[in-house]
Amino acid sequence: MTESQQPQAAAEDKRQHRAIKSFVMRAGRMTEGQQRGLDQGWPRFGLELGDGAQDFDALFGRSAPRTFEIGFGMGHSLLEMAAAAPEQDFIGVEVHRPGVGALLNGLMTQNLGNVRVYSCDALEVLRNCVADASLDRLLLFFPDPWHKSRHHKRRIVQPAFAELVRQKLKVGGVLHMATDWEAYAEYMLEVMNVAPGYRNLAADGRCVARPAERPVTKFERRGERLGHGVWDLKFQRES
Numbered sequence: 001m002t003e004s005q006q007p008q009a010a011a012e013d014k015r016q017h018r019a020i021k022s023f024v025m026r027a028g029r030m031t032e033g034q035q036r037g038l039d040q041g042w043p044r045f046g047l048e049l050g051d052g053a054q055d056f057d058a059l060f061g062r063s064a065p066r067t068f069e070i071g072f073g074m075g076h077s078l079l080e081m082a083a084a085a086p087e088q089d090f091i092g093v094e095v096h097r098p099g100v101g102a103l104l105n106g107l108m109t110q111n112l113g114n115v116r117v118y119s120c121d122a123l124e125v126l127r128n129c130v131a132d133a134s135l136d137r138l139l140l141f142f143p144d145p146w147h148k149s150r151h152h153k154r155r156i157v158q159p160a161f162a163e164l165v166r167q168k169l170k171v172g173g174v175l176h177m178a179t180d181w182e183a184y185a186e187y188m189l190e191v192m193n194v195a196p197g198y199r200n201l202a203a204d205g206r207c208v209a210r211p212a213e214r215p216v217t218k219f220e221r222r223g224e225r226l227g228h229g230v231w232d233l234k235f236q237r238e239s
Contacts, residue, residue: 034101041104042117047091047129049120054129059116060089068130068168069093069139070122070156073217075103077141080215082107082115090115091130093122123161126168133170140177141214145184157188162195169237174201177233178214180223185231192235201234208234 030038047054057063065088072078072092082090092115094100100119107115118125146154157177165175175198179185189206192198202208210232220230 030098030101033105034098037101037103037105037108038097041101041108045104045107045115045117047116047118049118049124049128052128053131056089056091056116056134060114062089064089064114065136066091066134067137067139068126068135069141071140071143072099072103073142074099075106077215077217078115079103079106079110079112081213082112083110086112086114088114091118092116093118093120093125095119095121123156123164126164130168132167135168136170136173138165138169138173138175140175142179142217142220143177143184145179145181147181147183152187155184155187157184157191159191159195162192162198166195166197166237171237171239173237175235175237176211176214178230180220180228180230182229182231185233188233192233195235197237197239198235199238201236207231 047059056066067081067088067090069078069090069092072094073096075092075094078090078092082088092103094103094117097119100117103115103117106112118129140156143156144154146152162175169175175192177188179188185207189200193200193205200206210230211234214232223230
């Protein structure tokens, strides 16, 4: 190998070993309401990765069932769930700034206080900010399926992800995933059915019927009109 080839090979090796992230950065224009959410809502509801481990009981001022959502998009589902369950607390993570602003604006408009928000990599939040055995639910709705075979390594659902989530869930806590890609649902099942410490809550060991507590998104309604299916998977931490 020549000297000119060595830096290129090193760069390629670095890319191959780059850690899986929970997101893909997307650009987006900010509406007035979204900017208001960021300007006025972030000081009230926003949390920083750099603050490290959090005492969520202290942050919310109570001990309550706790849900963590990875990638809440524009925040419509998280807002609906939080409004429907004021006795529960929610932690949402999203890197798309317009979506963060939209959720924050919605929290202020509806005067909700049971949500806190991160705008960074959700896996880093889980590793560094969330105590072990502290979550009742973790939600992963419609993650990027990375449908090309060469991109499967970028999927968030991997054995290491399953183990990280298991550590953060309480015993009896549930990982709830949903996708509109059947092939991705099959892949999730392959990963999760062999992940230690979990039990598939589907009676047939595959997917559960659509849970009533998961709001129907605009994206999902559009898919239904086009004849697309949606697959829900629930896995409970047993140990």
